[in-house]
Amino acid sequence: MPPLFRKKSQPLLGIDISSTAVKLIELSSSGSRYRVESYAVEPLPPNSVVEKNITDVQAVGEAVSRVVKRSGTRVKNCAVAVAGSAVITKVIQMTASLSEEEMESQIEVEADQYIPYPLEEVSLDFEVLGSSAKNPDTVDVLLAASRSENVEMRVDAVAMGGLASKVVDVEAYAMERAFRLIAEQMPDRGLDKTVAVVDVGATMTTLSVLHDQKIIYTREQIFGGKQLTEEIQRRYGLSFEEAGLAKKQGGLPDDYVPEVLEPFKEAMAQQVSRSLQFFFSSSQYNDVDYIVLAGGSASIEGIANLIQDKLGTPSMNANPFADMTLSSRVNAQALRNDAPALMIACGLAMRSFD
Numbered sequence: 001m002p003p004l005f006r007k008k009s010q011p012l013l014g015i016d017i018s019s020t021a022v023k024l025i026e027l028s029s030s031g032s033r034y035r036v037e038s039y040a041v042e043p044l045p046p047n048s049v050v051e052k053n054i055t056d057v058q059a060v061g062e063a064v065s066r067v068v069k070r071s072g073t074r075v076k077n078c079a080v081a082v083a084g085s086a087v088i089t090k091v092i093q094m095t096a097s098l099s100e101e102e103m104e105s106q107i108e109v110e111a112d113q114y115i116p117y118p119l120e121e122v123s124l125d126f127e128v129l130g131s132s133a134k135n136p137d138t139v140d141v142l143l144a145a146s147r148s149e150n151v152e153m154r155v156d157a158v159a160m161g162g163l164a165s166k167v168v169d170v171e172a173y174a175m176e177r178a179f180r181l182i183a184e185q186m187p188d189r190g191l192d193k194t195v196a197v198v199d200v201g202a203t204m205t206t207l208s209v210l211h212d213q214k215i216i217y218t219r220e221q222i223f224g225g226k227q228l229t230e231e232i233q234r235r236y237g238l239s240f241e242e243a244g245l246a247k248k249q250g251g252l253p254d255d256y257v258p259e260v261l262e263p264f265k266e267a268m269a270q271q272v273s274r275s276l277q278f279f280f281s282s283s284q285y286n287d288v289d290y291i292v293l294a295g296g297s298a299s300i301e302g303i304a305n306l307i308q309d310k311l312g313t314p315s316m317n318a319n320p321f322a323d324m325t326l327s328s329r330v331n332a333q334a335l336r337n338d339a340p341a342l343m344i345a346c347g348l349a350m351r352s353f354d
Contacts (some may be wrong), residue, residue, distance in 0.1 A: 013078040014349030020048045020202040024078040026073045035325045042067035052083035054153040064161025079167035079348040086150045093138040111257040115145045137203040173346030176215045178240045181320040188345045193289040200297035202226045225297040228264045269310045291315040298340035320346040
């Protein structure tokens with residue numbers, strides 16, 4: 001079973017399996033700069049992933065095989081992630097003098113008090129975060145557990161696509177890792193700032209709030225770009241695939257923007273506002289310094305400006321690749337268009353350099 005956190009210093013593809021596509025990123029590094037070696041996005045057949053759960057391993061495996069071929073990469077090892085909602089995390093205190101092996105055996109003995117599932121059904125890992133503020137003789141240890149089937153489905157799907165999973169991460173931590181690259185583009189590099197990253201996928205919107213570049217809150221809600229695709233499909237009598245293509249490539253009737261797109265943008269702004277209200281009501285915060293839009297719907301023209309105007313908070317689209325160099329086989333324009341949807345894949349690819 002691949003570990004959730006174990007560090008690896010080898011090239012790893014970042015493979016993000018979302019509800020509509022498999023996304024691949026391969027990075028290399030030179031000094032402090034990253035370079036995008038290869039990238040590709042491959043659509044998934046409808047309903048092969050439902051609300052971040054793989055329901056058709058073979059269909060996902062075939063899409064992984066196609067995305068690897070399309071990208072031209074030769075790397076065979078990868079990092080994948082499970083959704084935050086499928087993972088239980090807990091910070092526990094342990095004696096600082098224990099070796100990693102001693103910690104591992106102690107955690108295995110004590111884990112059943114933290115995890116509500118039988119341990120034989122769980123994939124478990126831990127990472128030492130550093131000295132505990134509560135007691136100088138102890139360290140804070142992050143314990144992460146996910147039901148084994150969540151992990152195995154992803155491992156099996158990428159294996160069918162010809163890849164070996166060396167790391168299974170958590171989407172929220174991959175997002176946090178990629179956010180470091182976004183923070184570099186902000187005044188004061190986002191230090192001591194509170195930033196809301198709103199990832200609007202096809203069916204789910206995930207709000208991750210980071211303070212000083214660390215995630216302090218995350219929440220998922222059912223809302224996504226699929227609603228826009230379905231409205232295009234309904235209004236113009238297209239198939240779901242045709243509607244998805246038209247949404248990306250254009251060519252829809254003149255009434256599309258005022259009658260369909262603008263109402264969706266308004267709904268998206270309301271969703272961002274509502275997600276933030278949930279955060280404010282459950283924390284000591286009552287505002288955020290920046291809003292960063294991620295996910296496929298962040299590519300909608302003008303959406304960042306609309307949200308900034310409505311909420312009065314500086315808003316920007318996520319582009320973790322803005323300061324990277326690109327290999328000759330990467331299409332710069334395509335990567336720029338897809339960038340907001342590639343945060344998790346990018347954060348997973350960055351595991352190569354841990």
